[in-house]
Structures are given as structure tokens and as C-alpha cells.
Amino acid sequence: MEWKREDFLVTDRPQDLDIGIIHGYLHESYWARGIPRATLEKALANSLCCGLYHDTRQIGFARAVTDRATFAYLADVFVLEAFRGQGLGKWLVSCLLAHPELQGLRRLLLVTADAHELYRQQGFKDLQAPQRFMEIHAADIYRIGP
Ligand SMILES: CC(C)(COP(=O)(O)OP(=O)(O)OC[C@H]1O[C@@H](n2cnc3c(N)ncnc32)[C@H](O)[C@@H]1OP(=O)(O)O)[C@@H](O)C(=O)NCCC(=O)NCCS
Numbered sequence: 033m034e035w036k037r038e039d040f041l042v043t044d045r046p047q048d049l050d051i052g053i054i055h056g057y058l059h060e061s062y063w064a065r066g067i068p069r070a071t072l073e074k075a076l077a078n079s080l081c082c083g084l085y086h087d088t089r090q091i092g093f094a095r096a097v098t099d100r101a102t103f104a105y106l107a108d109v110f111v112l113e114a115f116r117g118q119g120l121g122k123w124l125v126s127c128l129l130a131h132p133e134l135q136g137l138r139r140l141l142l143v144t145a146d147a148h149e150l151y152r153q154q155g156f157k158d159l160q161a162p163q164r165f166m167e168i169h170a171a172d173i174y175r176i177g178p
Contacts, residue, residue: 035127041085042127050090066174082128100133106142
């Protein structure tokens with residue numbers, strides 16, 4: 033799949049992903065700080081990924097962890113700082129959500145610290161019954177050292 037807007041491109045082609053850029057960002061992010069490159073490579077290989085490109089340079093990323101039939105978990109959404117605030121994040125997320133492999137799902141989930149409004153614009157709502165959800169969250173799993 034491919035979506036174009038002026039000099040920008042969103043594609044789902046795995047071979048276009050710049051793992052150096054993605055790892056460089058996520059390794060410093062608040063949610064995946066310290067993620068090993070090998071862990072990320074395995075996650076990308078097993079996800080439906082969309083890269084955002086300016087000309088040929090990757091400037092953003094989003095992925096869905098999904099069975100492509102019933103469920104998807106949206107993760108690791110970012111746009112590099114220099115390109116923020118011009119609608120690209122919204123566009124990237126809307127492209128991923130419009131992907132043919134993500135249609136007719138029974139549930140989509142995500143977790144965010146502060147970007148709720150971004151996702152609300154794409155149809156996400158606060159959990160209707162948070163008491164029904166449970167998690168195992170190893171927040172420090174990538175932390176190196178004591
Ligand atoms: C979140 C992010 C991808 C948005 O990308 P962007 O290209 O700057 O966003 P857009 O220009 O498409 O606009 C995003 C919209 O969501 C809103 N928004 C709500 N919370 C936001 C947040 N925490 N960060 C950015 N935008 C947010 C904006 O106000 C804007 O709405 P508007 O157009 O009605 O004003 C980008 O800011 C980013 O990479 N942030 C750091 C990583 C991150 O927090 N990722 C999300 C993890 S869940």
C-alpha cells in the first residue's frame with residue numbers, strides 16, 4: 033500500500049523501513065527506552081508497519097500488532113520533531129487504520145501518555161469498561177544495569 037501527499041509518502045513496504053531511524057527514535061522514547069535493536073527488528077518483522085517518508089528519508093513510523101482478522105494494537109507512533117505540527121502524524125495514523133488488512137476488526141487498542149486527542153480524532157474512545165482490562169507490564173524490561 034502507498035499513500036502520497038506532496039513530497040511525503042506513507043508505505044507499508046518492509047524493505048523501505050530505515051531501522052536505524054526507527055531504532056534511534058524508539059531507543060530514546062519514553063515508552064520503549066533502551067529497546068535492543070534485535071528486539072525491534074523482530075517486532076517489525078511480525079507487525080504491520082507504515083513508514084512516513086519525506087522524499088526518500090524516513091521521518092515517521094507507526095505499526096499495528098495484529099492478527100489481521102479480529103484485533104490490532106497500535107504502537108510506536110512517531111514523527112521526527114522537525115516535521116511535527118503539519119498534520120503528518122494524523123495522516124500517518126489514518127493511513128495505517130485505512131489499511132485493507134485492518135478492516136472489520138473487532139477491537140483496536142493503544143496506550144498513550146498524552147496524545148489522546150490525536151487518536152480521538154481517528155475514532156478511538158476512552159475504555160468503556162477499564163475494570164475488565166488486565167495487563168502484565170514489564171516497564172523496565174529494556175533497562176540496562178541496576
Ligand atoms: C504524536 C505525534 C506523532 C503527532 O504528530 P504530528 O505530525 O506533530 O501531529 P499532527 O500535526 O498530525 O497533529 C496531531 C493532532 O493531535 C493533537 N494532539 C493531541 N495530543 C498530542 C500530542 N501529545 N502530541 C502531538 N499532537 C497531539 C494535535 O493538537 C493535533 O490536533 P489538531 O490538528 O486538531 O490541532 C508527534 O507529536 C510525535 O512524534 N510525538 C512524540 C512521540 C509520541 O508521543 N508518540 C505518540 C505515542 S502514543
